[in-house]
Amino acid sequence: MVTKTATATNLINVFIADPLSEDGIFPLRQETDLNLNVVIDTGLAPEQLIEKIQDVHVLLVRSQTKVTREIIAAAKSLKLIGRAGVGVDNIDLAAATEHGVIVVNAPDGNTNSAAEHTIAMMTSLARHIPQAYNALKNGLWDRKTYVGVELKNKTLGVLGFGRIGTEVAYRAKGQRMNVIAYDPFLTEERAKELGITKGSVDEVVQAADFITVHTPLLPETRNLINKDKFAIMKTDVRIINCARGGIIDEDDLYDAIVEGKVAGAALDVFVEEPATNHKLLTLPQVIATPHLGASTIEAQESVAVDVSNDIIKFFKTGTVTNPVNMPSIPKELLAQVEPFFELAEKLGNFLSQVTTEPIKEINISYAGEVANYDVRPLTSNNLKGLLQKNHGDHVNDVNARYLSERIGIKINEHKTTTAKGFTNLISVEVKTENEVHTVAGTLLNGLGARIVKVENYVVDVIPQGHLLYIKNTDKPGAIGRVATKLAEKDINIATMQVGRDQVGGTAIMMLTIDNDVTAEDLNYVAQLENIDEVKAITL
Ligand SMILES: NC(=O)C1=CN([C@@H]2O[C@H](COP(=O)(O)OP(=O)(O)OC[C@H]3O[C@@H](n4cnc5c(N)ncnc54)[C@H](O)[C@@H]3O)[C@@H](O)[C@H]2O)C=CC1
Ligand SMILES: O=C(O)C(=O)COP(=O)(O)O
Numbered sequence: 001m002v003t004k005t006a007t008a009t010n011l012i013n014v015f016i017a018d019p020l021s022e023d024g025i026f027p028l029r030q031e032t033d034l035n036l037n038v039v040i041d042t043g044l045a046p047e048q049l050i051e052k053i054q055d056v057h058v059l060l061v062r063s064q065t066k067v068t069r070e071i072i073a074a075a076k077s078l079k080l081i082g083r084a085g086v087g088v089d090n091i092d093l094a095a096a097t098e099h100g101v102i103v104v105n106a107p108d109g110n111t112n113s114a115a116e117h118t119i120a121m122m123t124s125l126a127r128h129i130p131q132a133y134n135a136l137k138n139g140l141w142d143r144k145t146y147v148g149v150e151l152k153n154k155t156l157g158v159l160g161f162g163r164i165g166t167e168v169a170y171r172a173k174g175q176r177m178n179v180i181a182y183d184p185f186l187t188e189e190r191a192k193e194l195g196i197t198k199g200s201v202d203e204v205v206q207a208a209d210f211i212t213v214h215t216p217l218l219p220e221t222r223n224l225i226n227k228d229k230f231a232i233m234k235t236d237v238r239i240i241n242c243a244r245g246g247i248i249d250e251d252d253l254y255d256a257i258v259e260g261k262v263a264g265a266a267l268d269v270f271v272e273e274p275a276t277n278h279k280l281l282t283l284p285q286v287i288a289t290p291h292l293g294a295s296t297i298e299a300q301e302s303v304a305v306d307v308s309n310d311i312i313k314f315f316k317t318g319t320v321t322n323p324v325n326m327p328s329i330p331k332e333l334l335a336q337v338e339p340f341f342e343l344a345e346k347l348g349n350f351l352s353q354v355t356t357e358p359i360k361e362i363n364i365s366y367a368g369e370v371a372n373y374d375v376r377p378l379t380s381n382n383l384k385g386l387l388q389k390n391h392g393d394h395v396n397d398v399n400a401r402y403l404s405e406r407i408g409i410k411i412n413e414h415k416t417t418t419a420k421g422f423t424n425l426i427s428v429e430v431k432t433e434n435e436v437h438t439v440a441g442t443l444l445n446g447l448g449a450r451i452v453k454v455e456n457y458v459v460d461v462i463p464q465g466h467l468l469y470i471k472n473t474d475k476p477g478a479i480g481r482v483a484t485k486l487a488e489k490d491i492n493i494a495t496m497q498v499g500r501d502q503v504g505g506t507a508i509m510m511l512t513i514d515n516d517v518t519a520e521d522l523n524y525v526a527q528l529e530n531i532d533e534v535k536a537i538t539l
Helices: 026-030 046-052 069-074 093-098 111-127 129-137 163-174 188-194 201-207 227-232 250-258 297-317 331-354 376-394 400-406 478-488 519-526
Strands: 011-016 035-040 058-061 080-083 102-104 155-159 178-182 210-213 237-241 262-267 286-288 361-368 410-416 424-431 436-444 448-454 457-461 466-473 493-500 506-513 531-538
Touching: 026 035, 026 297, 046 069, 058 297, 069 093, 080 297, 093 102, 093 400, 102 297, 111 129, 111 163, 111 210, 111 237, 111 262, 111 286, 111 297, 129 286, 155 163, 155 201, 163 178, 163 188, 178 201, 201 227, 227 250, 250 262, 331 376, 331 424, 331 436, 331 448, 331 531, 361 376, 376 400, 376 410, 376 424, 400 410, 448 506, 457 493, 457 506, 466 478, 478 493, 478 506, 478 519, 478 531, 519 531
Parallel strands: 011 035, 011 058, 058 080, 080 102, 155 178, 155 210, 210 237, 237 262, 262 286, 361 410
Antiparallel strands: 361 424, 424 436, 436 448, 448 457, 466 506, 466 531, 493 506
16 A cells, blocks of 8 residues: 655644553654654544644544544545544544545554453452452441352354454353354364364354443444344343444343343443443442553553554555555555556556546556565555546545546456566556556566557556657658657757658657647647657656
8 A cells, every 4th residue: 555655844734632551652652763743632523623633634533432424524635543442433444434534553562451341341240359358348248239140161152253253262261161253254174173163153152141341332233132032032131342332232232131141241442432420330249441452551551652654665665554445455465566566657647638428437457476465555546546636635545546446437358478578567547438548567577657548559668757649640741740840949858769550541659758748839849740749757
């Protein structure tokens, strides 16, 4: 993933809107190559935040700050939103993508803390520790009310078997529990390897004595546990939610506890937070913490270090380690496709300057070695180049595909192994209502990028600097006349390539020139005999 980077001298305003570990943001504090201006201002109301982030390039949050569409739209200079944690349900990802703002999170840093908190909550729930503690603090030595249940030999149902779900399962096995889990990505082999059982959602909730959820909050996981699921659970089941409020239907959970189906629930998260006045908190069977799953010194330091490092990496290299709103490019793939990024972008850029009507369709063909790779990042770069003419800096890898589709461009990618004598060849064709244009480029071993075909003509042009694209009728004298006219305008030709379809037919000239040309210069050349079209292209 490569996007436009700020230069080292640019001031980069980093705004921290939620409390982060000071040790965790140490990488930002000690960064000297970048000109970072770090401001910490937490607990702001949305209107205050909107006012303060107009010139902010990076917004750093945890789960409290809701990064809404309005906030993203107000932050005109925003390039990156960093989430010091896992869940990004507090960030409007669609709005971020549309605005070309990359979102990064810290997926690994709080896994252990969240898993430990889940186990602590399960144990507390089984043994009524918070209730007993509360009674004793109030002077009550009550040993009868707080008789608990053991974990040993009980079945723990885990819904969502990602990082945290897996860590919870390891620990539950240490408590000698049986584990049954559901996750769309959990395979039979993996389950076997871990000594757990794989089941469907219904099989999990039916078999379990304790149920813990560890999915993200998504449209598909909202109310994953609802009254239909409570209906098929064992009586006296215990429920734990240290993931997100909303995965379990709160009203249905309340009813299931009151009806005596559910023996108790341990909740770290709620649909509305802060949840100080929640009806579930009135039930003695419910124990709760105020979203503390990730609140350890270690996790907070770790997640803040991870996002801080990603911010620095982004502004230095244009790449990030943990992107959320675009596919992450694995290291090996990045090494393979990165050399083609610039070529792909320039081919798109070239076509945007040749085309005079709105583009309706783009056909990108990858041939030779490059066709063996996942070429989606290259297509993004190509589209970025294509849209830059009209969208300028606003288009980047994050939103190039989205913006192209939004303006109705049909995107087709093809792969073929035959590259017509080249090791690699990227050919791009754009179609408008009345026009079709093509360009193809390659990377020459040790020599860099070359445009090797424009329309149907074979050329050999370095895609850099100022180019003139001239269409003419293949008649003697055309080349000389163009050269003379340009010289009259003090425009120096660095290189010139010519091609034609047949003797006396249509021909093209591709010139690289040392300086930019004005519209008047172009007209001057266009009026020459046998010259049909003159276009200036800057790459
Ligand atoms: N209470 C707290 O402070 C914390 C809460 N969390 C929450 O925990 C969630 C999980 O975190 P990780 O394990 O690190 O994420 P993860 O991405 O490693 O795992 C999530 C798993 O959920 C699975 N999943 C998605 N849709 C599903 C569905 N419909 N049914 C079953 N499984 C489904 C995914 O396949 C994935 O394996 C986060 O999204 C976040 O909301 C995370 C850290 C701290
Ligand atoms: O990482 C997550 O998803 C969490 O829920 C942690 O939230 P927090 O950063 O503690 O507000």
